[in-house]
Amino acid sequence: MRDTLDFLLHDWLRTATLLQRPRFADHTAETFAQVLDTCERIAREKFAPFNRLADTQEPHFDGERVHLPRATHEALAAYVESGMLAAAQDYEFGGMQLPCVIEMAANAFFSRASVAMGGYAMLTSGNASLLMAHGTPLQREVFAKNEFAGRWFGTMCLSEPQAGSSLSDIATRAVPDGEGHEADPLGPRYRLRGNKMWISGGEHEITENIVHLVLAKIPGPDGKPIAGTKGISLFIVPKKLVNTKGELTGERNDVALAGLNHKLGYRGTTNTLLNFGEGRFPVRGEAGAIGYMVGQPGEGLRCMFHMMNEARIGVGLGAVMLGMAGYEASLAYARQRSQGRPITGAGKDATQPPVPLVEHADVKRMLLAQKAYAEGGLALALYCARLVDELHTGDEAARAEAGLLLEVLTPIAKSWPSEWCLEANSLAIQVLGGYGYTRDFPVEQYWRDNRLNMIHEGTHGIQGLDLLGRKVVMKGGEGLRLLALRVADTAQRAGQVEGLAEHANALSGALQKLGAATKAAWATGVPEEALANATPYLQAFGHVVLAWLWLDVALAAEESEAHAALKPGKRAALRYFYAFELPKIDAWLGPVARREPLLREMQDAWF
């Protein structure tokens, strides 16, 4: 994978051009490479060997404490020591001022090695970054800085047992914490009461404290919460209270672990049900978890979603790296395992010795599909991360363009790898046959781990509604138009290259179909009609985006001197994608374009 990663970063995304920007001026191509080297090594030594252990020695709760394997503690200690938690942050905050695209690329090694062990770090980094964007200077200093330093880890507490995708229904309440609550230097002080479900990293003893970021509603003057998402505010709720110097005060906050969720996969990350403020740990004389408001009242969801692009790209990249891990494992197996004989003109000759699995056409199909999904997904995630850098450090026009493109591409960056790199993992199992179905090989775990990614951080269905219902229509469809320009540019350039012209034509045709379906979906202007088939739209959109990226990547491979050896492989994956994958869009776009009414008309009683 490393050669493909280097090729994508240097030859395709031309990350060297970032070095000219003031923020990255101290960096060189070498420092970027060193970060990748370090992360690759730590992942290989401290994460990968223990990935199965983290699955079989699932976290358990003895009623008082949560127990994790020692390997998890050690792996995360090494991660903290690497400084990667603050990789993208300012020097003054202990950061490295790395571009997002390098940070994501470096973190990819941990996802490949053990996506679940790496989960704690990703959450902590996201939590602290949110505080950097929306917290007060003291909140940054006390909470974010200690998270970046790895002294404390963080969580995101959104869902509740009764409110998963529907955040407007959260029932956790926040009320002002007595006299002077507004003047607390750590932020307006509230007492929170409620239950939060699916909280990853919600309890552990890896770090001395855990910083929860919690969505809750402040009752209005009538004592009732404001309906919908407008009533949601955001709070810092530390597991143990701290003072303005960032020292533990010795007070335990009223946050209690109600239980661990026992999952299909992704077991290395604790996943918890947390009770806030039920009185299990009364604090300062009463029940109620103490929390400090971040940002303004009613702005909680907006603050949380500020980080959503990066969080969702991160989920997508996690799915990609599971796909990559399965691809690499099944390729290695297919090369060393002999079975059967090739079909030749004369049929099979049983007197000949068996050949390696990789020689069989159908095995090549399964490996090529994995390559197309995993490497294509990697290109997608890195492309989006590169846009994040543009959004943060580009000029004004570039920022505006990157922002709009990210709005449109983020649902794809999250959903496409979640769906297709899961399929890649299933193909990896299939390549190994019966052995792949056993726990003696890693591929079944990758498949289980990956199944989470279509669920968390916004389900597949939510991504589809976001894309078709918001992203492609926002600002008069400007985001989609920008994307179409980039796709057309790639097609135009590829049209002039020997062997790529037919793919350029196919891409142009696909783009045209996607645009027509988008228009047709919204032709009546009725959301219910347009959005009933939003998931097939999401799938088709994703395949068009990947067809575009594969063509763009193949173009870069044509021209690459440093990675000339990769060219035949990228060409083959491109051919695979256009021969076997892109044609699928017609089946998805059909119902979208004719506003297929079945899903609206279907009655419960008919099931």
Add this chain to the structure above:
Amino acid sequence: MRDTLDFLLHDWLRTATLLQRPRFADHTAETFAQVLDTCERIAREKFAPFNRLADTQEPHFDGERVHLPRATHEALAAYVESGMLAAAQDYEFGGMQLPCVIEMAANAFFSRASVAMGGYAMLTSGNASLLMAHGTPLQREVFAKNEFAGRWFGTMCLSEPQAGSSLSDIATRAVPDGEGHEADPLGPRYRLRGNKMWISGGEHEITENIVHLVLAKIPGPDGKPIAGTKGISLFIVPKKLVNTKGELTGERNDVALAGLNHKLGYRGTTNTLLNFGEGRFPVRGEAGAIGYMVGQPGEGLRCMFHMMNEARIGVGLGAVMLGMAGYEASLAYARQRSQGRPITGAGKDATQPPVPLVEHADVKRMLLAQKAYAEGGLALALYCARLVDELHTGDEAARAEAGLLLEVLTPIAKSWPSEWCLEANSLAIQVLGGYGYTRDFPVEQYWRDNRLNMIHEGTHGIQGLDLLGRKVVMKGGEGLRLLALRVADTAQRAGQVEGLAEHANALSGALQKLGAATKAAWATGVPEEALANATPYLQAFGHVVLAWLWLDVALAAEESEAHAALKPGKRAALRYFYAFELPKIDAWLGPVARREPLLREMQDAWF
């Protein structure tokens, strides 16, 4: 499900017509129904409640004995007591002379309740049926009869650690067992030496003995085995030796458990590596497992494949019932779980109460897809089982036709549910969201259990080669022609029914495309070119078959008086299949029809 099952059996497949045949003359519609009632009850009481237990209390081997949960013993005792092991056998063999289609329908309840606990019974029944077809009268009396009675269970020992899909490479050897070996009343007596892998039910203490059916090669005069499958013979190798009266002699045969395989799912069935004849249990003074030949030397694979149609339909039906179980679980959840609000013309109104999940368009999509996959798969399996009855009890012309149709349809009956009911299980997880990802709900186990079905009894890739390489070309394509006639007949009838005419047209178009792609694949007559894309061909073929069956089922629903209530649901599933599924065939058939060379040209070095 029961109403759909009854509808398919009575109104669609008209099983009552079987009652006119001499073999089933003692039966009535009521006795058929009683069998279904009994099996439904036993499955509900003895299997379903312990399905999770059979997963969590995985079989373990203490070095001497294999331990299974008590519930597995009790469930199988109830199964044996029901007489279902011999359901289709002659009365004189303790059987019920039930049609295959009723036997399969009844066994479906056990697959839905606990596919892994039911596995032992399916294997035993298949093993004994094989002996009925190919064994001597004494082999039937001693082995098959005791298996049908549930006194002993059986296995099928084909694969070896180095030979999975490629049976021609098996290395287990059988040599004549000394003087007089040919005259043993139990069959020509050999000594077997070798290792057998992936043997389900290979060790347990549910029954007092285990009857292994083992493929092995007899060395030729030069001491070397004959290359290829022609050299394979079949042997009965009991775990404990028996005499001609079916009594245990007290001698342990030289068959040793080398270890249990630890699987992703399907854990209720032990899966073993067995060592034959390595001397762990020397018998009659020497190492070597004693086995009795079944049929003629070199005919082993032919004997084994005699039962393959029914075994593969059984695997498909197992996959179907996992799909059905997930569909039912996720439908029940979607009805009781409220979340979010419907998208109406005016968007969403947060002041309204949440609605049940089943009201959301995308959840309906996921439920309709599951319904189309699971109920369609059930129709497919029962249709094939009905053909088996035709093959066994029809007139001469009907037998010939049924035999050819089964050749063509069996790869579909095995592969299609394995692929799409696995997808159904993934959708069931998705409907439950985070809860579906936990082990507190059954759907994640269905998904894990179902992943086996694309692997065992011939992988997906093998099914594709079988279909395109053998089945559609055998006898000059007569099987495909017969199938096309039946499809055309359905289309012709549906063309005259209000609301089904457009589906009839679509089906005719799809059939035409399939035929054209079949011809184009073989246009050069070069197997290597035709078969490189055999798996996409298998997928397209399966979807055309299912489109045909759904239209035929919907036609029957139009006319059904007893099950008129099912009509809107069958119509909706039909519409779903034609709107969202059938259009996928173009993407699969494209590479087939143009003999896409990518998979042949792909080089190992390019990965």
